[in-house]
Amino acid sequence: MIGTRRVNDDTQTQDTDVGDDRSGDPERPSTVRTARGCPACGTFNPSARELCRACGADVVTGDALPWPEPDPDPDVQVLQVVAAPDPHRWWLPVAAILAAAGLVLLGLVVAEVGxxxxxxxxxxxxxxxxxxxxDTQQLLLSGIATVSTLPPRDGRSFQAALMVDDDPGTAWRSDGLLEPGEANGPLEIVDLFLTEPGWISEIVLRNGDQSDLGTYAEVARLRQVRAIADGGExxxxxxxxxxRGRQIVELPDPVLSTMLRLEVVEVFPGVDDNGVAVSDLEVRGWTAIGDxxxxxxxxxxIQPASAPLPFEVRQSL
Structure with a gap:
């Protein structure tokens, strides 16, 4: 008769009764065969097995054994097939670049940039x-500006405002002349700002420092001037x-402007001083009316007569 009892969760023992021989001989040991359950799948395996006959796991730990990596066969070569470029499609990346450039160009045109x-x-x-x-009238000025002004000397002042004070005994004098190439080329610049817009037709001036004959010869005088009005005139x-006298310089045609810039292009050189002088200057024309x-x-x-001066000395009148 065979009886079974559970010893623990993983091991069961089967006892084999040998019948009369066992009962007749109490000193004879009984024959016992032990089976172990697999921790991984629960299948019973003979105690002599190390691996489960069902799942192959270790019957003690339940761990599955790793499969060995197959050794590469040296006689077998793996070929990698690489597609050769199509010589007839070289233009595709070029076309993509040109298309992108065209889109950028179109955007700039639409946006009106640069x-x-x-x-x-x-x-x-x-x-x-x-x-x-x-008849023409004197156009009133709201301000005057120059690149430089000579500091006071021998009790005299040489501010730019003295150029438009209608007094031949006073004068504006520059503190030297600009080097060619500075301030867009001119030797000196004078900006005259009108109180009201007007049609400028002529300039009346007393050239040089006319305080006396000696001073007149000492300081340089204007010889050629570039007159610039609004709108690029x-x-x-x-x-x-x-x-020592007045001279009137007429413009070919009256120009409409809010100011007048005079750029000194050439001078009559002075004897000792390297600056330039103007005793009196007057802008004449008509004050603008209507539209x-x-x-x-x-x-x-849109196009003013002047940009800011490089070293502006400006005075309000």
Whole structure:
């Protein structure tokens, strides 16, 4: 008769009764066969087995044994197939680059950026002689600016405002002359700001420092001046070295502007001083009326007569 009892969770023992021989001989040991359950799958295995006959796991720990990596066969070569480039499709990346560049260019054109920005056209200003049929008048100034001014010397002042005080005994004098190439080339710059927009037709001036004959010869005088008005109007003026007196320089046509820039291009050299002088200067023409003031402001906004001076000395009048 065979009986079974559980010893623990993993091991069961089977006892084999040998019948009469066992009961008749109590000194004879009984024959016992032991089976162990697999911790991994629960299958019973003979005690002599180390690996489960069902799952192959270790019957003691339940760990599965790793499969060995197969040794590569040296006689077998793995070939990697690489597709050769199509010589007829070389243009595809080039076309992609050109398409991207075209899109960028189109965006700049649409946005009007950089060189594709639309240029603003300065409105034309035509002088109407029928509306301005009277004699020219002195156009009042709100300010004057120069690149340099000579500091006071021998009890005299040489501020830029003395150039427009209608007194031949006073004068503005520069503190030397600019080197060629500075400030866009001119030797000196004078900016005259009008109180109201006007049509400028002529300039009246006393050239040099006319306080006395000796001083007149000592300091350089204007010889050639570039007159610049709003809207890009430029006129080259040639002046005289005719001693102590007034000279009137007429523009070919009246120009509408809010200011006038005078760039000194050439001078009559002085004997000792390396600066340039002007005793008196007057801007003449007609004060703008009707729609001309707004037209002058628009022209000045688009293309003013001047940019900021490099070393500006400005005075309000």
């Amino acid at each position: 060189p594709f920005a639309s240029a603003t056209v300065v409105p034309e200003a035509a002088f109407d002689a029928d509306r301005y049929d009277g 430029v006129v080259l003026l040639n002046l005289l070295d005719d001693g 001309d003031p707004s037209l002058a402001a628009e022209r000045a906004e």
